[in-house]
Amino acid sequence: MTTRSAAALASGTANTVKLFVAALAFTSAYVGLSAYHNANSATEPVTTITLSARETPISAPIGQTAPAARAGEVTISGVPDGGAGCAGSYVARSVVVNPDPDQAVSYGWRLTRWSPASRTWRTYLVDHDGFAAAESTVEWRPHVSGNTGWYRVELAVEGVKTVRSERFQVSC
Incomplete structure (x- = not known):
């Protein structure tokens, strides 16, 4: 064993x-x-x-205070938004007189940018709104980010001629 x-x-x-x-x-x-x-x-x-960046002011200065809105004119003012680089906010104002106060009126904003290649103003941003009153002070706040160039704002009211702002330049 x-x-x-x-x-x-x-x-x-x-x-x-x-x-x-x-x-x-x-x-x-x-x-x-x-x-x-x-x-x-x-x-x-x-x-x-x-990385380094430099901020260059707008070459055609836009007023920082809000100009008085008037019928038949579009006024533009810059809004300091604290953004760096080419970011810019603007306020476009006007007074819209309703051609038929008994009806609502529609209007549209358009931010256009000058195209040197085609030598025309091209649509950059749009917005639409409306109201039902005899007249109203209207306002739009477009924002341009990183796209230098010449711009202008157009206000088209239903049944009335389109009104354009003075051109302004956004630069970095």
């Missing part, structure tokens, strides 16, 4: 040693693969870029 016990003990020890060697080989392969992966994924050196 002693021989059988010794044989079983030796066989069990051999199996244990085989399992230990296999586990050690697997662990070594895993650690080696992890080290290889980490060596290949080293970060590249950081490059520092310094």
Whole structure:
């Protein structure tokens, strides 16, 4: 019986040693693969870029105070919005007299930009509104962002001639 016990003990020890060697080989392969992966994924050196910007005022100054609105005129004033670069907000105002006070009147705003290529005014932004009264002071707040050039605002009232503002320049 002693021989059988010794044989079983030796066989069990051999199996244990085989399992230990296999586990050690697997662990070594895993650690080696992890080290290889980490060596290949080293970060590249950081490059520092310094950006600078300068703000240039509008070359044709627009009044900061709101001018009085009058019928037949579109007045423009700039609104300081605290934005950097070419961002600018404007207020366009006018008085619209309803040609038929018994009916509602529709009107539309249009911000146009001068195209040097085609030598025409091209639509940049539009807005529509209306009211039901004899007359009303109307206001529109277009925003120009990052697009330098010459602009003007047009107000088209249903049944009345279109009124245009003076042109103004947005520059950076």
